Amino acid sequence: MQNNQFSTKEINPLGSLDEWEDDLLERYPDPEKIATAKATESYRNYEEPARDTVREFYRLNHTYQTHDFVMEKRRQYLSFDKKEMPIWDAFDFLNELVDDSDPDTDLDQFQHLLQTSEAIRRDGHPDWMVLVGLMHDMGKVLCLFGEPQWAVVGDTFPVGCAYSDKIIYPEFFKENPDFNNPLYNTKYGIYEPNCGLRNVHMSWGHDEYIYQMMKDHLPESALYMLRYHSFYAWHREGAYEHLLDDHDRDMLQWVQLFNPYDLYSKCPEPPDWKVLKPYYTALIEKYLPRTLKF
Ligand SMILES: [Fe+2]
Ligand SMILES: [Fe+2]
Secondary structure (H helix, E strand, O other): OHHHHHEEEEEEEEOHOOOHHHHHHHHHOHHHHHOOOOOOOHHOOOOOOOHHHHHHHHHHHHOOOOOHHHHHHHHHHOOOOOOOEHHHHHHHHHHHHHHOOOOOOOHHHHHHHHHHHHHHHHHOOOOOOOOOHOOOOOHHHHHHHOOOOHHOOOOOOOOOOOOOOOOOOOOHHOOHHHHHOHHHHHHHHHHEEOOHHHHHEEEEHHHHHHHHHOOOOOOHHHHHHHHOOOHHHHOOOOHHHHHHHHHHHHHHHHHHHHHHHHHOOOOOOOHHHHHHHHHHHHHHHHHOOOEEEE
8 A cells, every 4th residue: 555654554454455355255255156166154254364454454444433533524525625637547546556565466446447347348237337337446545645444445334323233343333432322322323214325424435435426427326336335234234224215225226236246357367458448438428527526
């Protein structure tokens, strides 16, 4: 990671942001590959030492993602007054997050985006969904603005009401000040029953940030994919039914349609960018403004 001023292990325990995504793959292995892979139980073993950095990452995330913290980050970032650049420059900017300490490692951020979008395109989905694939992790630039890993990636969850035990490592919420705050620690907390996710504040991270960046430009189903792609307690575990409205229930299918492309599209063979560039240039021109504001 290049945000050196924040890269001490205590603040940023993950070797790279990819460690979180690798852990997701262990939690939710590709059903198509599972038959030939190692026994399922080994995927579920979070106590092995290899998982320690991920555990520590979630401890920080669950301790510090309070309702107040989310409000503060929304004020700080949703004015989009930090930077403005053409979209292709934004991909270069995002790629500054490449983890260059590990020579045989993962593809850069742009390759993950391109592999996700290409897998969506191969399966014949609408072009706006291809664009979701291309843009969905752009919000990780928050790291380059100095945000710690726990405020950028990781599973997201509602703040301002009781935490579900379907969220990974629920025991770490005991250290969160909101856990003992009677305003926030009841089933509904500050929300009305079935108020709809649009009225719920999620923990701060790259999902909400890219959703806010794209919200005037893409269809509603695309916006759900962006906004809730890390909300695993909902789209994989079925939690928070009591906050959902019919619109959320209707949109869930889109979030679930997108998720496997995010998790299972990694391949070691990078797509040939030179061949693909004209298609993506036209796609971006169709939906997005010439520059992106951060
Ligand atoms: Fe993501
Ligand atoms: Fe992703």
